[in-house]
Amino acid sequence: MKRHLKKINALIENFDVETELALQSVSKTKKYKKGEFLLYQGEICKSSFWIEEGITRKYYMNDKKEVTTELLFKHDLAVAFSSYVSNQPSLEFIQAITDVTVSCIDKNSFRNIKENHPHLIQLDLLMTEYYAMWLEKRLFEFHTLNAIDRYKLLLLEQPDFIRHIPLTYIASYLGISLETLSRVRTKI
Amino acid sequence: MKRHLKKINALIENFDVETELALQSVSKTKKYKKGEFLLYQGEICKSSFWIEEGITRKYYMNDKKEVTTELLFKHDLAVAFSSYVSNQPSLEFIQAITDVTVSCIDKNSFRNIKENHPHLIQLDLLMTEYYAMWLEKRLFEFHTLNAIDRYKLLLLEQPDFIRHIPLTYIASYLGISLETLSRVRTKI
């Protein structure tokens, strides 16, 4: 996964000036306050959000309960993927859980500039591959680890981030109840 | 998801003859007997397998138990994705569960011809998007459905599954024990 991020960075480093400008031309800086929504469930996701600062999460409602699907930090890309790709209403919300600054990239404009900038379609592919690998990893962890071990792994992989996030979100991200998470924490 | 498959097909229909030939030049028909392996755990996945005929599955071992990650049918693409993308040893086996015929596409050759055939990188992107959406859907189903409903959904979406596939594989694909699956089946 890390290796793949390096590939992505290497590609971006090698962008020619034109490509860089094109990308800038379709990007727009936006700011959201803690608690505000970058995307609502039911909306079609028409842009991707490159996190410049702060933390966001993706989640959906199931049975009046929130299921957090992803936690996104500085230099992550927040998108309601299926909605973005297939132009269908999003099942997910995207919400700022701290004040955030994002670089908002319009989807249609990005599609347009991809035509003339081969590096950009490569970037798109690499990012999508990265996301698919991340999803595979997440599925794998749900199948092979119990609540305790999933929490331990999260601590291991994202130690500092976890500090700033309410346990409710972490529990729902780990797919366990808040109470179970609380109990897990005492056992570590 | 269906809409996305249509996009993929539309793209393939519109391939120019050169692209088509290039693709053929890196493809090679192979046959496997029931039970044989297209890929072993630990191998680096250096090709993708387009299923022409038959059924395969992807699975890994966890605690001496098999976890089936994907069942693949005619016109599906079987790849150990993370291994393929990041050149790391595969955690997964790919196994023929009936006699199968596949069109085996060499990864490096495919990467080479992508350079000169822009349609092919578009194809790559669309296929990867499709896989990522499928993974999202699978995660969603694990989080929102219990054993009974996951089985019902499988019956609904892939009725032909059940006919040709031993229950052990179906159970491990649904993430439940064989016994639970057996009990679920009586309750339908």
Add this chain to the structure above:
DNA sequence: TTTGGCATTTGACTTAAGTCAAATAATTAG
């Protein structure tokens, strides 16, 4: 600095699904 509202923990109980063992049923090989 107090108060009201979240966030977290703790306790008692329930439940979905797993495990282990054994009994049938269905295929396959000889």
Add this chain to the structure above:
DNA sequence: CTAATTATTTGACTTAAGTCAAATGCCAAA
């Protein structure tokens, strides 16, 4: 066709995690 093997079902019991309710901790605004 029959034995052997493999697949599936059934039963009794266990367990990880969920639920509901209450207690405690913690911060932020008045």
